[in-house]
Amino acid sequence: MLRCDLHVHTNFSRDGESSVEDILERAERNGLDAIAIVDHDTVEGSLYALKKRSNVLVIPGIEVSTRQGHLLVLGITEVIPAGMDFFETVRVAREKGGLLILPHPYHQWRHGVAIKLKTAIDAVDAVESFNSRYIVGSANKKAGRKAKFFGKPCVAGSDAHNARFVGYGVTLIDAEKNVSSILSAIRQAKTEPTGKMTPLRSYTRQSLKNTKRKIIRRVHKR
Ligand SMILES: [Zn+2]
Numbered sequence: 001m002l003r004c005d006l007h008v009h010t011n012f013s014r015d016g017e018s019s020v021e022d023i024l025e026r027a028e029r030n031g032l033d034a035i036a037i038v039d040h041d042t043v044e045g046s047l048y049a050l051k052k053r054s055n056v057l058v059i060p061g062i063e064v065s066t067r068q069g070h071l072l073v074l075g076i077t078e079v080i081p082a083g084m085d086f087f088e089t090v091r092v093a094r095e096k097g098g099l100l101i102l103p104h105p106y107h108q109w110r111h112g113v114a115i116k117l118k119t120a121i122d123a124v125d126a127v128e129s130f131n132s133r134y135i136v137g138s139a140n141k142k143a144g145r146k147a148k149f150f151g152k153p154c155v156a157g158s159d160a161h162n163a164r165f166v167g168y169g170v171t172l173i174d175a176e177k178n179v180s181s182i183l184s185a186i187r188q189a190k191t192e193p194t195g196k197m198t199p200l201r202s203y204t205r206q207s208l209k210n211t212k213r214k215i216i217r218r219v220h221k222r
């Protein structure tokens with residue numbers, strides 16, 4: 001079984017705090033076989049990470065901000081524009097051959113998709129049933145139950161925005177250690193989500209920092 005964190009942000013994300021190098025080093029130290037780099041609305045972090053020599057396999061990807069919420073697309077190295085309708089984004093991502101994961105479906109306030117959940121789950125390949133950054137832990141259980149109900153594979157990711165938390169969400173995957181084998185194993189539900197929650201303290205500190213940044217940006221815009 002491979003140990004994979006399928007949801008990691010680098011400092012190529014507007015709110016990521018750690019370099020690709022630090023993240024890969026931490027991932028290796030934590031015994032991960034693969035990580036998916038899914039920065040917000042950019043593939044630059046993925047492209048950069050793919051060039052690095054590491055024992056940890058890099059799965060390239062992106063976390064797209066659709067009009068109705070976030071969507072993870074794995075296995076692509078081309079950007080998908082932000083701000084499109086969720087289903088239009090799904091169409092474009094499929095055209096590019098990406099694997100689609102619905103992240104943190106119960107995180108409305110943090111961009112969980114604001115459309116009927118069944119419709120969103122139907123449109124993707126897998127559901128993130130463990131995200132280490134939920135403040136209410138039961139949201140993961142709810143997501144897992146929904147995914148099972150609609151017959152979708154379940155995956156886990158840390159959603160780490162700092163190298164310290166890489167590996168807090170781990171999907172055990174029955175696959176060979178290469179991107180196409182991992183993606184097809186996810187499609188076949190050969191996955192087992194596990195993980196531990198990101199400590200609330202650090203998460204709150206980060207949220208505060210982001211909020212402060214947003215306020216500063218707003219003030220500058222005036
Ligand atoms: Zn997200």
Ligand SMILES: [Zn+2]
Binds near residue numbers: 007009063159
């Ligand atoms: Zn994320």
